[in-house]
Structures are given as C-alpha cells and as structure tokens.
Amino acid sequence: STASPTTGGGGSGGHFVVAYSQSNNAEPYRAQLNIQLQYFMKKYKDVTLLPIADAKQSSATQVSQVQQFVQRKVNALIVSPNEPAPLTAAVKQACQAKIPVVILDRSVNTDCYSAFIGGDNYVAGKKAGELAVKLLPNGGTVGELQGILSDQPQIDRDRGFRDAVKANPKIRISVHREAKWLKDDATRITGQWLAQGQHLDLVYAQNDPMALGAYLAASSAGKEKSMKFIGTDGLAIPDGGIRAVQQGQLAGTFIYPTCAKQAAETVNALLHHRKVAKKTTLDIVAVTPDNAAQMYRDNDFSKFR
Amino acid sequence: MRGIGKSFPGVRALAGVRLDVHAGEVHALLGENGAGKSTLCNVLSGAFGSYEGSVELAGEPVALHSPGHARRLGIGMIHQELTLVPDMSVADNILLGAEPRTRLGRVDARRMRDRAATLLADVGLRLDPRQPVRQCRIAEQQLIELAKALSGDLRVLIMDEPTSALADAEVRRLFAVIRTLTARGVAVVYISHRLEELEEIADTVTVLRDGGYVGTRAMAGADRAELIGMMVGRPLGELYPRPASVAADAPVRLRAERLTLTGDTRTGRTALHDVDVHVRAGEIVGLAGLMGAGRTEVLESVYGAHGPRAVTGRVTLDGVPYRPRSPRWAIRHGLAMVAEDRKAQSLVLGNTVRFNASLAALARFRRYGRVDRRAEGRAVDEQVAALRVRTPGTQAVVGTLSGGNQQKVVLAKCLLTRPSVLLLDEPTRGVDVGAKAEIYAICHRLAEQGTAILMVSSELPELLALCDRIVVLCEGRVTAELDRAEATQERILTAAMARGTVLTRTAAGRTEEEVHDR
C-alpha cells in the first residue's frame, strides 16, 4: 500500500501544508508542546499547520494518521511517535513519498527521516538522580513512581536515575511501582507505601503529576515536610511542575524540552530546501526553587492560546 | 365497542369488530386461532397505542392508550401469555403498578402482603406472598395472574384463555370467583377454546373469524355445532373420532419403572416417587392429575430434561435399557416432547417459523456439512400445511403468531423429528376446536403408524376420548391406572385426589426400604 511518489506540490503557489501527528494530546506535556508548536508555526506566513492529529496513545491509530497525511500529500510531516517500532514502517512510507519527516522526542527504527529533535530521557533520569544525591548527602530510602512500564521514556528515565544514585551507596531505592503516569494512581500507591510503614526520604516520580500525587498522599499522612519530591517535565502551567517547585511542593523538576521551537525552525528550513542537522538533542534544564519563577515566565505560553 | 380495527405490519388482525358487554354478564369470545380475540382484548386493555374504532365505557366514550389508564378505568385483563416478573415476589407481582404507600411515600410492605394474601385466598391459592414467582408452577402463576387482575376495583375483567393451564379443580375455583364477580356487577369477557366451559359459565357469546365480526348469540339458545360452524366457517366432523383400539399384545415401546425424581423448590419441581408407566407401540396413554401432580415431570424425566443425575429408575425403549441423559440423546433415540410452556420452553420467539420448526430435526437436512435449505423448506412447508398453521409464511416471526398457531409450530417441530415415542404436555393448550380435531387426527394417524404417545392433559374429556389407557398421578405417585373401558371423570378425579392411597404407598415404600436396609 505504498503511496505513489509525489513532488511535494500539495501547497499551491509556494504555500506549504504541514501536518503533525501527536501521540497523545491529553498529556499535559504534549498539550503544551501542541500549543507551542502552533505558536511558533504562526511565525512562518507561508506555512499552515493542519489541526494536530491525536493518536490517543495508540500506535495503530498513529500509523494510519501518518498514512492519511501521506495520502493528502502534505509538504512536511512532524511526528511524535507513540512507540518507536510501530511508526517505523509508516515513516518509511512517508519518506518514500518524498515527504520530509521531522521526528520529535522518540526515535524510529529507520534512518529514512529528515531530522530528529528530542530530549534525552536517560539524561532526564540521570539529572534527577544527581539531584537526589544532592538532596540526600548522607543517604536514605527512595521510592520511585514509574510510568507505564513498557513505555520507552519510563525505561530510560529509570535507567538514568538508578545509574546516578549509584554515586551514593547509602541511597537505597526501597520501593518502586507503576503509576501509569497518572496522578491518582500515584496518590493511591504512595498512600499504600506510607501505610506499610515504609520510611521514605524522597520520592522520584517520572513525571510531575505523579510527583504531585505522591505529595498529596504524603501531606494527607502529614509527612510532606519530612519527605522530598522530584518530578520531571517542568511544564509552565498553573497545574504544572514549575509552579509546584515555586510553591515548595517539589524539591525540583526538570524541563523536558518540548522541541516545539526547533521543530518549527527545522520544518521551515526543510520546506525551503535548506540543510538541517539530522539529529538534535536538546539538553535538560533543572528547575530549582531559585530559578522557578524565571523559568515559569520564560516557558509560559498560555497567553498564546 | 364499535368498529374496532387493528393491523400489524403485514397483518390485518381486526376489522370492524363490535362487542357489547353488559354489567354482570359473562361474555364469551369465540374464534379460531388467529381470529383476533387476543388482539381485541388487548385493545380493550389499552395495550396498543393506536387502533381504529371507538370504545364506550358505561355510556361515555373512552380512549384506551395505556394499560395504566385502562386499569384506572376499572378494566382488568388476564393475558393469554403469563405476564409476571419471575424474580419478584408473589405480592410484588400482584400489586405491581398499584403498590400501596405510606404517607412517607414508602411502599407499605405489610399492607401489600396482607392485601396479596387475601387476594390469593380469594382465588384459592395457599402461597407465601413473599415467595418469588419463579418458584411457582405455571398453573399457580395463572391463578396469580387472576389475583393480580382482581387487585383493582373492577368494572370489566377480560380473561384470555385463563383455563388453558388449569386442571379441573382449579377451573371450578375460577368459575366460583367469576360468579362472585358477576354478582358484584362486574362485566366479564371470557376467552376459551373449551366449549363445555363456555356452556357452563357464559351468558352471551360473540364469534370472530379472520379478524372480522361474525355474530352474537345468547349462550342458552346456541348449540355447539352452530357455534363451531360460525367460527370455523365450515361444518366440522366428529370432534373426537373413535380411535382404532390397539392390540394388547403390541410390543411395549416405552417403559419406565420406579421412576424417581428429586424435587426442587427453586424451579417448583415436583418430586416423583417410583412411578411406573409403559406405552405400547401404537398406544395413546394419558397422564391425568391435578396441578403439580408431577405429570410434566414424568415426561420431562423420561425426556432427560432434568439431566441424568436427578432421575433414578429404570427406563427401557423397545425393551432396551435407556438412560435419559439429555433431550439431545432422547431425540436421537426417537423421542420427542411438546413442552408445557411454549413461550419459555419451546419457541425462539424472535425467529422465524421455519427456523423453529426445523430446529430439532436439522440433522435430517445435513448435506456436505451444510443445512440443505431446499429440503428443509419443503419439509417445513409440508408440516405447516398439514397442521394448518395460520401464518403469513414460514419466514414470519413466530412471536407474531397467535397463541394457538404458536402451539402448532411447536407440534410441527416435534413431528419433523419423526419420533417413535411422542411426549405431549398439554398439546392442545390454547388451540381452537378445529385445530384440536386436527391434532387428534394426527395423534391417531401417528398411533396407527405405530408411534407410542404419552400425553398430559388437564382436559379430562379429551383424555377420555383419546386415550387407550389413563394413568392417574397424585403428588408424584401413580394412584390409578384405568383403561378406556373403565375410565370415567369421577374415577379419575377420585384417584387424582387419592391422598389416602398415596400415604399407604409411602408407608409401603418405607417398609420396603427398611427391608432393603436389613
């Protein structure tokens, strides 16, 4: 079912149509990414971004979305793969159709794409681990709240965090469970840990909602002061991690780059047949109580909704 | 009511029917199956949103568009098919839709129970109002329906074949109730296919045919032949033709000895104790008894409907030991049963006549692992024609047929399996005179071809006329076995209520057991 190759002539008169397939709109991090991308794409007058397609966490859906865009002969395609392997074939189809593809955040198992932009989940986990080591100079017990166990980011962040905390042998990860990236599951599970009488000095959650969920559970047990919470994602929304760091609920979080700005630039470059880097890895910015306010201002896009 | 008409998709059930019912009279409705009696009554009870014609109640015209409304107007109805909620208690069912309430709006459980109890007493049932209906026998359920109909303050009571599931004793009870009602000035519309009943209870009779009005007679003046002529539209031969009596030395086709079945309070299953019956080839044996005597259970046990475990005893087919494993097994060995409750036990109501008729006999139409549609269709058409089923076609949905015609479809289903032993449980329930005659004729034809027939009926005349032998049951025990020469209504009834013999029997049974124990 390969699409017939086409010269990206979808957009008439030097006007370009760009499509973006998002793996799951309803994740705060990705919702933020969408907003930012729309904002940055507006800067390019000769480019229109189609309404963002949401795969709703289903690789199958995303594959057919990509295929649909190939059918529509869009001029460029941005994809945030839900899972690496499943999207590979679809991306190949796109590239066979001579449509430039920009991959965001999660890689695919083929080189047949124009550019990859993403943060490094391993680094995100590693930095979180380093912060943990800093927060627990003379060791302690740590609980880890994991995303859906089979998700690649979960696997990488977990690996990074564990590697980092090895630095201090007195730090022990005494409990870890799958909270499926969800806040209420995190609350429930942390509640169970505390009920078990687990002594936890620190909770590392692989995203901010889970960290805040843990914080809720702890505060209900009156332990929020004696524990520290580390999140990841660092979204500049009222409900997000940065604000939580500002309010002292989280000891710190890490802005996992949305890549929106770079994606917009890259796509525009590609459309005008300019050269772009095949692989761009953005670094992870730590949010601490000191820089939180600043970070929030820098990353707040709510005004552009 | 005047010029009542009603049509269903593809069927015109009623056209220009008129009916005048006077307070305090019992007005009988007569007609073949599918004549439109039930439909007419359903219109009266507000079961249909729309109909043609006009209804007047005590002079002023009324529009009957919901059962609740009709009920408030004092029109009660007992439907042909049971309309009870199996999982709810007897009391809840009787007062459903008219529950008494306390000032706080709560349902007044005690008053409900008392009210239900008195109503049950009125219809002569001794039941715990709190018992779920599921546990009641069909006959009991029929009487519960009556009690339910009585619950409101009645002006008109419509009874659609109330006696089809009742045996003689309960019928008496029912008539007593009807008489008290008419004495109170209630008008009763009474549908039945049992003419002798009508002669006893009805004052006037209106006859329908093909959904049209034929005529009204005073019951006193009318004679049977005339009525039958009116409803069938053709002269009808002898209703109970003389059977060819079988030779006493004909081989025994089916024999059940010491048939014993464990009772079951949940499904209201009567226990059987050491029942002995045998049927010779070409013989028609009747099972008589009061409700819950265990007649149905005898058939069901032989047929394997209760599974192999619940049943003990020795059954032989043509002298060969036979274990009633399952209906499937039974059918494979040439047994077939017309079950008692056609709606619950016999028909896939949502499916077509053809589907239902051929269901049990599909093995016959096997070709290369497929069902040979043509052969199936031919066989079904023949059978349907032979039984004169009134249906728009074999692709019609069975649920839309009239009660009696549904019963015929059940019969067709059994006959298509070409049984050598036929078990009939109330085979003529809700079937009109003409069709009855046909069914009797069929029974005889089968018997002459050597089929052994064991039939349950609550209509004694039918049994007397039809059977070569009559076995009488009481509380799951055989209390008498009469061949047609000695059988009379009186002897059967006495045997059916012979609790004395039952007790001695049990005593005997006990001593036997003790003997065994030694």
Add this chain to the structure above:
Amino acid sequence: MTGDATTATAEGPTRLVGWRRAVSLLGSLQGYIGLVLVLAFGIVTRGGTFLSQSNLTNAVGAFASRGILAVGETLVILTAGIDLSVGSMLGLASMVSAMLLVNQNLPPWVILPACMLCGAVMGLANGIGTTWLRIQPFVMTLATLSVFRGIDRQLSDNVSVGTQVAGADGKLTGNADSFQLFGTPGHNLFTGVVGAGVYYPVLAFVVVCVVGQLALSQTRFGRHVYAVGGNEAAARLSGVNTDRVKIAVFTLCGLLAGFAGPIDAAYSASADPLAGTSYELDAIAAAVIGGASLAGGRGSIVGTFVGALILTLLDNVLGLNAVSDNLQLIIKGCIVVVAVVLQRPDLLRGAADFVRRVARRGAPASTGRSS
C-alpha cells in the same frame, strides 16, 4: 416445598434437616464470602497496617468516585440496560467543577449542584436515546462516551486544571480551600468533632449506597425498576410507565456521575481531561461482582457496595504486600472468579443437593439405577 418435605421424610429427616440448618446459616453470610476472604487475606498478611483507619480510608477513598458511579450503574443494569458513558460523564463533571472553581471562583455548595445538574442532563440524553430512539443502551452510551469525552477535552483544551488556586498572597483562596474538603487527601470534614474527622468521599459513597438501597427496596420506583428489568412486557401491561423508569435510571446515573465529579477533581487536586477513562469497567465490575445480572431484574446496592469493597480492598492488600504489578493483574482476575463462584446464592444449596444425591446413590434403594 411440600414435595421437597416428603422427599426429606422419605430418606432420613435428621440428615436433611441438619443440612438445611447449615445451609441457611451459612447462606446468610455466604453472599459476602468474597469480601470476607479478601479481608481475611489482608488481616493475616498485614493485620494492623491493613486495618488501620487511615489505610482503609485511603483504600475506600481512592475508589469512592468509582463506587458512586457503580451505584448509578447498578440502577441502569437492574433495568437490563448498561451505561458505558459514566466515566466520561464523571470526567466532564470534574472538569466543570474545576473550571467553575478556578475561573468563576464559585463556592463548593454552588459547584456541587451545578455538576449534578450537568450530569443529570447528560444522563437524560442517554435515557432519551435508549427509549425514544430505541437505540440499544450499549450503543447509545458507547456513542455518548465518546461525545462527552470530546466535549470534556474541548472545554479543557487538553490541559489539566489544578484546583489548588493560590490567591495573591500565595495562600489558597477560600473557595479553593473548602473545595479540598471534597476529597483532597488529608482534608477531612468535622475534624475535631469526630476524632480524625470524616473523609468526605467515603462518607458520600456510604450515604449514596444507603439512600440508593432504601430507594430500591422501599419505594414504588424501586419495584418498578426491578419489574422493568425482570420482564418489561409484564411491567408495561401492569401499568408501569417503562420508558419513564428507564429515562429516570439513566438520569439518576448521570446525576450520580455529576456528584462524583468534584470528588474526583479534589482527590487529585486537579481535573485531568482524561479523568474517569475506563471507570465504566470498574463500575460495572463492582455491580456484577456484587451479584447484579446484566440481564436485568437481579441485583442490589448492598451487593454493589460489597463488590466495590472487594475490588478496592483487593487492590489495597496486594499493594500492601508489594506484589509485582504484573502478578497483581493475574491474581486480581483469579480472585474475582473465585469470589463470584463462592458468592453464588445457589452454591450451598447445590452442594447440599450434591451431598444428598451422593448419599442416596450410596443407599440400596437405587440399586436399580438406569443402565
């Protein structure tokens, strides 16, 4: 009954009577065996921890919103219907509550009725679709599941809305603070008055169950619900307005979903656009494990309550015992099966029958057993 009695006398009364006693005795308890087992398991493995008030509160509190959905679901199921949209309705309601708090800064006692109203409207839509349009409940609510979720996400623009709104002074606004009482962990009602206070979600869940049970068992409406589920034709011919009953249960189901919305929002201190996803399965599971029959006419709120407890406590026990997430899935499934089997009303009677049969088979009376 009589028939049965005679059987009894026919073969050793003593044994049987004994049996019937045992049966009836156990029978009373038996509906709860599943729950009993889970509790026993919990107590044996983690006695004190498990029984501690805080743990039980957490366990029940975490399930409360789904439990409330389950009550509404039970009503629908009793009429032989099913409502798959409860999760979405809850999600939308929780989003509405959060938005009313954050954008309008309304007090909780205004938000709650508002949410219930909006839930009721959604439920009404389901009811009308299933009755007037005569669409199968499954299809209708599957469709609205998607519609309501879409509205929810459109409203929120896919961004979760936090309910802990800080005022200018950086402290929570009054309304946000009192909103927490809807169930933000650690915020109880009547603290001081009653010991550690009462956790609203638990209270709400229990109250809803009690009211629901009373409504079903005590009122005319309740009877009609059972009647419609047990035999719709019969109910109609008995003068029950079946359509009205159905619309009513769907509306109530929506109303309860609306009621549960704020609880869900408060519990995670934010309304997630995906909140409530797949809650319908939990709700239905609770009802069905509690003995409700999807064919309608059979079931009770008490049963549903027990079913809900089984689900959440099972989860809690396994969690406390730090069972791996994968094993948890397997164990949960198996235990549900076991619980349902053990809880079947006719189980014991069946056993009794079996024993009786074996006994008889032993007895010589049946030497002539066929073939």
Add this chain to the structure above:
Amino acid sequence: MTGDATTATAEGPTRLVGWRRAVSLLGSLQGYIGLVLVLAFGIVTRGGTFLSQSNLTNAVGAFASRGILAVGETLVILTAGIDLSVGSMLGLASMVSAMLLVNQNLPPWVILPACMLCGAVMGLANGIGTTWLRIQPFVMTLATLSVFRGIDRQLSDNVSVGTQVAGADGKLTGNADSFQLFGTPGHNLFTGVVGAGVYYPVLAFVVVCVVGQLALSQTRFGRHVYAVGGNEAAARLSGVNTDRVKIAVFTLCGLLAGFAGPIDAAYSASADPLAGTSYELDAIAAAVIGGASLAGGRGSIVGTFVGALILTLLDNVLGLNAVSDNLQLIIKGCIVVVAVVLQRPDLLRGAADFVRRVARRGAPASTGRSS
C-alpha cells in the same frame, strides 16, 4: 397473508402495493445506510484521495485485527454472551508471535497456528468458566481480561519486542522478512501478480468474514448459535447441546484473537505488552452497530463487517479532513447514533405505517377514530 390481502383491497390496493414495493426496495439497501452515508461523506469531501486503493487499504488494514476480533465477538454475542478479553488475548497472541519469531526464529507458517492454538486455549478457558462454573460471561471475561494481560506483561517483562530482527549481515532475517507480510505497512502479498498486491490484513479480515457468515447461515452449528441466543431453554429441549455451543463460540473467539495477534504485531512491527488494550470496545461496537443485539439471537457477520467499515472509514474520513481530534470524538459519537437509527430494520416499515395511518386518517372510513 389472506387477512393482509383483504386489507389491501379494503383501502385502495394501488397505494399500498406501491408502498410495499418502495419499502422492500429500500429495505434491501437500508441496512447499509450508515455505511453509505460515510462513503458519500468521504467521496464528497475528498473524492480521489479517499477512494484511492491505497487509502482504503490503509483504512481497512488499520482496523483489520479489530475487525477479526469483532467477528469472534459477534459469535459470542449471538449466544447472548460477551467477551471482554479479546483485546488481552490479541495482545498475548501478538507477544507470543513476536517472541517465537525473535527467540525461536520460527517461520510465519509455524507461528500462525501456534498463536491460534494459544488463543483457542484462552477462549476455551472463558467458555468453561461461563458454562461449567456458570459465571456471567461479562464477569468471567473481565477477569480473564486482567489475567491474560498480566501473563502478557509477565512474559514480555514489560518490554515491547520488535519483529524486524536483523541478522549478522544487518539485513532482516528471512523469517523476520516474511513475517512482515502479516501486515507491516508497505508489504503486500502477490505483488506483481495482482497489481500493487494484496495487503494481508485486509485479505484475512475479508476471508474471516466470509467464512464466518457462511458458517452462521449455512451450517447446523450456526442455527444452534442463534437458537441458544434466542431461547436457551427451548434450544436445550430441541436437542441442542447448549453448553457445547457456548464453549465452541468462546473458543472460536479466542482462536480468531490468536489469528489476529500476528497481524497486530506485524502492523506495528513490534509486540507491545499493552497491544490490544480496549480493543474489546471496538470489537463489540462493530458488532452492535452492525445490528447484533446483546440480548442474543440477533445479528450477522455481514452486519459486523459493515459496522467495522463504518467505524474505520469514519475515522479515516475525519482524519483526511483533518478535523480536530476533540471534535472527531464528538462527531463520531453522533454519527454512530444516526447510523444505528437509520439502519434499524423496522425504521422504514414504521415510516410506511405512519404514512398509511395518516392517509387513512384522511379517508372517510375512519372518521370514528377514537377520542
């Protein structure tokens, strides 16, 4: 029929006959109105693109595995059961297929039967639970949904297994290469032979539907399935071994899930431990939109096929028109409702009746109409 004929003559045959013609004519088409609408919508908005073979292939291919599940689901639903575990069974099967490929390096024609066997075993478990243990299908399969998923995740240790195994030379191994034919987008059967070739998932789906439809309409088993769903007691007394039929349909359902497993794995070129999650809803939706009744006894594979097409093409059309996703959810829900209403068999008859009634009201014959 006679009664009917008389009516016709009674009030102007011409008009009625005309009507009946129109009705029967439309009636034949009318079951597919939903589909027709979606197609029309697609063609009007994106004619060429939409109808292009590749697009339709993509659309159907994406749904194929769920469509195959839907066929099995239909069988179960026809017997008045329901199978919620299809998604998990598919997931486990796809994981098994991937592992057999990667670890054992087995050829596809060995993997496929293996998966089907393992699916059948799981289905058998469902069947036994619902018949011998007499657990409600909903509960039983809800439990196994969780159990099978647990096993799946345990097997895979929560790591998705890629199926594009490279050999030492960096190129795909022979088996991995031929495994792609199970449905990795862009890999077709008989390429060259038939134009652009045949996309296996589509082929498989169509074949399964045809076979299923034939089995239901032509064989004794099919009749028995309908009988069990329509009235179990009657079926039993008519000599149908109801338990065996039920076990059979559940086993078949599992078998088909096993059959769909490799397709799913190949389609996403990897077996995700969560593959197939919530597919059961799609499967049931397809069956029910196709006219199957959850009460059992009504429905057909053709209907299910149509239902599946409606679902996936609707998705495709909205996608091609780049409708925002939140709106998509809303629109989908609404269209499903409309489609189901328009497809109801008695819709036209109802309309015809109505018209007839109106006509009659006009006629003098019925001036005496009540009230």
